[in-house]
Amino acid sequence: MEKEIYLDNSATTKVDTKVAEMMVEYMTENYGNPSSMHTLGQKAKFALDDAREKCANVINANYKDIYFTSGGTEADNWAIKGVVEYFLANKKQKKLHIITTKYEHSAILATCKSLQEKYKHHDFLEITYIAPDEKGYISPNKIKEAITENTILVSVMHVNNEIGTINDIAEIGKICHAKKITFHSDCVQSYAKLDIDVKKLNIDLLSASAHKIHGPKGVGFLYIKRKTPIMPIIHGGKQENKMRMGTENLPGIVGFGVAAEIANKNKDEVLKNISLLKQKLYSLLNENLTHFSVNGDLENGYPGILNLSFEFVEGESIALSLDMENISVSTGSACAAGAVEPSHVLLSIGLSKEQAQSSIRFSIGKYNTAEEIEYAAQKIIETIIRLRKLTGMEM
Amino acid sequence: MKKKVLIGISGGVDSSVAAYILQKKGYEVIGVTLDLWNENSKEENTHKDAVSVAQKLGIKHFIFDYKEKFKKDIIDYFIKEYFEGNTPNPCILCNKKIKWEILLEKADELGCEFVATGHYAKINYDKTTNSYELIKGDDPKKDQSYFLYKLKQKELSRILFPLYEIEKSEVREIAKELGLVTAEKKESMEICFIPDNDYRKFLLENSNGNLIKKGDMYNLNNEKLKKHKHDGFPFYTVGQRKGLGGGFEEPMYVAKTDAKTNRVYIAKRESLFTKEVFVKDVTWTNSNNDKIVKCETKIRFNTIEKPCTITKIDDNNLKIIFNEPVFAVTPGQSAVFYDNGKVLGGGIIINRKNNE
Numbered sequence: 001m002e003k004e005i006y007l008d009n010s011a012t013t014k015v016d017t018k019v020a021e022m023m024v025e026y027m028t029e030n031y032g033n034p035s036s037m038h039t040l041g042q043k044a045k046f047a048l049d050d051a052r053e054k055c056a057n058v059i060n061a062n063y064k065d066i067y068f069t070s071g072g073t074e075a076d077n078w079a080i081k082g083v084v085e086y087f088l089a090n091k092k093q094k095k096l097h098i099i100t101t102k103y104e105h106s107a108i109l110a111t112c113k114s115l116q117e118k119y120k121h122h123d124f125l126e127i128t129y130i131a132p133d134e135k136g137y138i139s140p141n142k143i144k145e146a147i148t149e150n151t152i153l154v155s156v157m158h159v160n161n162e163i164g165t166i167n168d169i170a171e172i173g174k175i176c177h178a179k180k181i182t183f184h185s186d187c188v189q190s191y192a193k194l195d196i197d198v199k200k201l202n203i204d205l206l207s208a209s210a211h212k213i214h215g216p217k218g219v220g221f222l223y224i225k226r227k228t229p230i231m232p233i234i235h236g237g238k239q240e241n242k243m244r245m246g247t248e249n250l251p252g253i254v255g256f257g258v259a260a261e262i263a264n265k266n267k268d269e270v271l272k273n274i275s276l277l278k279q280k281l282y283s284l285l286n287e288n289l290t291h292f293s294v295n296g297d298l299e300n301g302y303p304g305i306l307n308l309s310f311e312f313v314e315g316e317s318i319a320l321s322l323d324m325e326n327i328s329v330s331t332g333s334a335c336a337a338g339a340v341e342p343s344h345v346l347l348s349i350g351l352s353k354e355q356a357q358s359s360i361r362f363s364i365g366k367y368n369t370a371e372e373i374e375y376a377a378q379k380i381i382e383t384i385i386r387l388r389k390l391t392g393m394e395m
Numbered sequence: 396m397k398k399k400v401l402i403g404i405s406g407g408v409d410s411s412v413a414a415y416i417l418q419k420k421g422y423e424v425i426g427v428t429l430d431l432w433n434e435n436s437k438e439e440n441t442h443k444d445a446v447s448v449a450q451k452l453g454i455k456h457f458i459f460d461y462k463e464k465f466k467k468d469i470i471d472y473f474i475k476e477y478f479e480g481n482t483p484n485p486c487i488l489c490n491k492k493i494k495w496e497i498l499l500e501k502a503d504e505l506g507c508e509f510v511a512t513g514h515y516a517k518i519n520y521d522k523t524t525n526s527y528e529l530i531k532g533d534d535p536k537k538d539q540s541y542f543l544y545k546l547k548q549k550e551l552s553r554i555l556f557p558l559y560e561i562e563k564s565e566v567r568e569i570a571k572e573l574g575l576v577t578a579e580k581k582e583s584m585e586i587c588f589i590p591d592n593d594y595r596k597f598l599l600e601n602s603n604g605n606l607i608k609k610g611d612m613y614n615l616n617n618e619k620l621k622k623h624k625h626d627g628f629p630f631y632t633v634g635q636r637k638g639l640g641g642g643f644e645e646p647m648y649v650a651k652t653d654a655k656t657n658r659v660y661i662a663k664r665e666s667l668f669t670k671e672v673f674v675k676d677v678t679w680t681n682s683n684n685d686k687i688v689k690c691e692t693k694i695r696f697n698t699i700e701k702p703c704t705i706t707k708i709d710d711n712n713l714k715i716i717f718n719e720p721v722f723a724v725t726p727g728q729s730a731v732f733y734d735n736g737k738v739l740g741g742g743i744i745i746n747r748k749n750n751e
Contacts, residue, residue, distance in 0.1 A: 320505055
């Protein structure tokens, strides 16, 4: 097979060789259980906290405030359910109100929906879903206006995974801090890619995932600022300071630590590179194609994501055709081919069902090169022209 | 550059080997699996066998979810037909409305010139008429041309049936040699969405609001048979002998059913022979075929086609007059016209009295 061109780095990334090597070491040599008291166990314990520190440094957090999870989804589940459970257990108030957005990752939305379903017969949980504007920004003002005396939690993602819009979480954090409301941000798409300082940004809870930054799948963390009202949702032994029990996924965590360190060190350089690649991709397409539009904010969005809607063609057809050329991209979001439900993110920024279904997300990462982008652009152009001919729309 | 062919892979032996043959012949093969049905309709099927075959062959493979369309176009049609007193053949409709339609659409999208399946039949290109012919497979036991009669020139010109070129025993040999997981898999004969083959149970559980009530049996003189009751007309098919209860002087068969009155008519075997058969939704593999008068017709799968004369009523309807009477003509089944092994076209058998 020819070379693969991977333009789906928001879905997952290739594991850095340095990360993989370190992980192997913690599976085959230093395979101890961090909870064991013997030397092998203590070695593992040291590696665990070393990784914790590496992950914490990226966001200027205290290393003790990092709690490893099985990934971003678990971290998101924990942030929402853990805070609700805390308030239920402590009976501090009769009604609970959560504010989130319409275009959060399904890890947040499905968790909120499940809580609403679970407590539908009790009238104490209310959830407000704020709509983004047409470029995909969540207005801090709208958050402010939605706050009630019952609001216990605000959850707003930093970078949207489909369209790349970067939210003003500093402002939202400030608002929440002033009102003493817990602020959670899903930073799965921005962690170790953009500058995040949890102290400056007033973030109480932050979700991150390893596999978006060239680390392994199946590991993430929830940052929990000291004294944040939250309870564990997974129970067992004494691990993670009795906040997230179960033997730690040490190889994964060690890999996460290395990946976070590398990503953080090269952050600016990588960001500059992928910005150039995105500009290149966009201008090549723009010079050769018409009737397409950018979803999100082309100038100020996260440079690793370019989401486009091509009129008259389906995103799924484009993605499959590009796959035939060994170019990996994704439609709105990863879902089963065939039963293409329009992306809730694209609908939330005002796209019609048709526009949403004709969208493609290119996500660029540190391993992509200018040659790859040129080749991919050529193939994208050919594909769009061919598919438009099929529908009788030649342009 | 290699010619691209999109092949439907079910995970079964036939389609797996068909993909292998195409690959050997130098095509760039792309596999497609249609996710059509699941007992729990919301669940995704893993299609593990199909994926494994694709991996083994090293071909690209995509799974498309068409469960909703399949439910609407095939399963609901199947149920509706039964409750109208017909005996539908969902595979024929699925071939047309689901398989070929989607395969060709996807082939266009993916830039594939050809589409293929593991069906056993043959396609001939006739130079003199510049047209494609659908031909019966040599082995009558394996021939699947009956299920393919709705194909037209547009489709036939792009379809490949690679299995036609090898013996069935070879198919399993190749599959074994390849170590395909499907080599030992039994062939599926039943309707895919009724895996236990119990269509009565299926209708009871999926009646779509229709009622199944016990009713009376009648003879062909419209006389009610006092001693005999039936379980509900959808459970009876023309020609059926089993399940009518005992107490008859000689073997009795279902002659017809009436959905409106919930009656089941039974008769002796000789009363079920007829020469005249009416057919609707007629299509032709080649538009010139509609001029044919003398041909042979197969009125159900697994029977032999019989000589007949056909008379057009209009573009969609025609009448078949068999040279010799045929047994148990069943509304809902397809009548397929052949000329010396060549499929001319076909249509769906109707009960004339209900459609006059």
